[in-house]
Amino acid sequence: MDQEEIRSRLRVFLDKGFDYEESLKSVNIQHDDVMKLKQKLEDVPIVPILHVKLCLFFLNGSSGNIDEAAKRIEKYYQIKTTSPEFFWDRNPESMELQRSFKVYQMASLPLAPNNCFVFITRSIDSNSKNFYFDDVFKTFMMIAENELMTHGPRYGSILISDWKGVSFGHLFRPSISSIMKSLDYVQNASPLKTKAVHVLNSSRLFQTLFSMLKPFINKEVYDVIHIHTPDMDYNEFFEKHVPRHCMPSDYGGDLPSLDELHAKNIETLTSMKEYYYLEELHFKSAIEKSSI
Missing domain, CATH: 3.40.525.10 (CRAL-TRIO lipid binding domain)
Incomplete structure (x- = not known):
């Protein structure tokens, strides 16, 4: 499965659930700031291409501070890619x-x-x-x-x-x-x-x-x-x-x-078994990117 297909199938899950535009209003964060965060991370080898909703989570958790959110995202993927005991093989039926x-x-x-x-x-x-x-x-x-x-x-x-x-x-x-x-x-x-x-x-x-x-x-x-x-x-x-x-x-x-x-x-x-499988493939794509 190539990276574009992984992202496409993940978007099906990410586009469900909460409404992105409504959430921006509820947490008082601007879409422009979400995009600035997304762009700031584009050249970071360990970070895969991120959906705007994922960026919003971290920006909200960092009280709207773009630099702090970027730091947390880098740390997030650093731990995910080096901690198989916590973040790999997340199959609920295992x-x-x-x-x-x-x-x-x-x-x-x-x-x-x-x-x-x-x-x-x-x-x-x-x-x-x-x-x-x-x-x-x-x-x-x-x-x-x-x-x-x-x-x-x-x-x-x-x-x-x-x-x-x-x-x-x-x-x-x-x-x-x-x-x-x-x-x-x-x-x-x-x-x-x-x-x-x-x-x-x-x-x-x-x-x-x-x-x-x-x-x-x-x-x-x-x-x-x-x-x-x-x-x-x-x-x-x-x-x-x-x-x-x-x-x-x-x-x-x-x-x-x-x-x-x-x-x-x-x-x-x-019921989320496929999402956890795809999410793992997604962050592992950044490992492949950084090793090229």
Whole structure:
């Protein structure tokens, strides 16, 4: 498949979902600035030819700063092209991801009132030997990309991470390299701004991990991490952070259970199988371009 055919088939997916013109207005970004960003990256070897929607995501995530957006895009593709464990072979029907679905639940929730994406994750297998961090992170990135493509640019993202059932064994499963790469991606390459991280059912275990990672977490992210103990007041959480209508019933919310939301999420990812395959071919085309 040549590069033009790859781009043509990708456009079918990118042209679905949100309306580009409406999104420009909603995030107060000019089309001319999107084009300036696109042109600025045309001669960067590691970056493939970009759709305007992809440029808009990064420009919005960089508060309209073209130079900052260009920097993030370069970092984005640098990590994508050198991190097969996270961004290659993103097939929802693969043995690795099917295994991940069985031990770790994830779902995208309704948009929060502040126009943020909301994601929730939790471990459902206490046996740490079944936990593969790389596959979990890969799956989360697939979900986030799908939400962007469906809804368009938003104010940022809120992550809710439930630590109930996580053991010390889980902490020793990821490699140091994977942890550092994932932090680097989230902080310096993702098109989504991290507006809040809520850790539910925190314990001494999380405090241990948090203290180890603290030197590698930038201030912007560190300042929006909220740690909640198992005896937290969920009514207060709904009032201050994420409203009841955005939360699964397991947590006192109005949505279906996380089991149901997770199952629906797997269906969504599976329906996007071709997109993930084409997207990989697309960014690999830049590797070929830079090697010529």
